[in-house]
Amino acid sequence: SQQGEEDPQALSIQEGENATMNCSYKTSINNLQWYRQNSGRGLVHLILIRSNEREKHSGRLRVTLDTSKKSSSLLITASRAADTASYFCATDLTPDTGRRALTFGSGTRLQVQP
Amino acid sequence: GAVVSQHPSRVICKSGTSVKIECRSLDFQATTMFWYRQFPKQSLMLMATSNEGSKATYEQGVEKDKFLINHASLTLSTLTVTSAHPEDSSFYICSATQGAMNTEAFFGQGTRLTVV
Numbered sequence: 759s760q761q762g763e764e765d766p767q768a769l770s771i772q773e774g775e776n777a778t779m780n781c782s783y784k785t786s787i788n789n790l791q792w793y794r795q796n797s798g799r800g801l802v803h804l805i806l807i808r809s810n811e812r813e814k815h816s817g818r819l820r821v822t823l824d825t826s827k828k829s830s831s832l833l834i835t836a837s838r839a840a841d842t843a844s845y846f847c848a849t850d851l852t853p854d855t856g857r858r859a860l861t862f863g864s865g866t867r868l869q870v871q872p
Numbered sequence: 873g874a875v876v877s878q879h880p881s882r883v884i885c886k887s888g889t890s891v892k893i894e895c896r897s898l899d900f901q902a903t904t905m906f907w908y909r910q911f912p913k914q915s916l917m918l919m920a921t922s923n924e925g926s927k928a929t930y931e932q933g934v935e936k937d938k939f940l941i942n943h944a945s946l947t948l949s950t951l952t953v954t955s956a957h958p959e960d961s962s963f964y965i966c967s968a969t970q971g972a973m974n975t976e977a978f979f980g981q982g983t984r985l986t987v988v
Binding site for chain 1: 876878914915916918921977981984
């Protein structure tokens with residue numbers, strides 16, 4: 759079953775604008791990760807934020823994590839047409855479960871218009 | 873970052889035949905690999921966790937006799953879709969992690985399976 763829900767499901771913006779995607783999850787986590795997927799391709803890791811972190815930056819990416827609300831956001835600043843892709847959040851589960859696989863959110867399809 | 877190679881990228885097969893998909897970690901040893909399935913415009917659904925030298929752990933609802941997983945070495949896991957049917961048509965993706973649980977996962981390029 760899906761751990762996370764993402765919104766919006768689809769987002770269309772103009773080049774240069776910022777894009778914000780949100781992810782909510784249900785269980786405790788060790789970390790939360792964001793991945794990008796171009797159509798028909800594998801996933802590329804973007805950023806990992808640990809449960810004791812609140813914000814993290816990587817280039818034009820900014821990720822926040824609110825464990826009290828069980829939510830995270832991904833902000834892409836100054837978007838480019840090449841940012842067009844689907845973006846997924848993924849969570850691990852706490853060691854108590856013994857589970858190591860990532861559980862993915864429903865994804866946000868981002869379209870950046872040139 | 874580490875590289876995971878998945879092959880083939882696309883395959884078309886006839887109903888009733890079997891298809892094998894390979895997932896290789898090229899520059900690291902992966903004691904655990906994961907197989908996911910993805911339908912169009914949907915998220916990735918975990919099918920099974922593949923452990924080197926032992927039986928795979930399947931998620932609820934995934935038929936182990938239909939989706940055979942073999943992880944014979946630290947760098948290779950295979951998924952065989954047996955007696956394929958059109959409803960098995962999907963995008964299959966493998967991933968692997970290096971070492972500890974709290975690290976990023978590296979994904980293969982995915983395999984688009986079409987059963988006709």
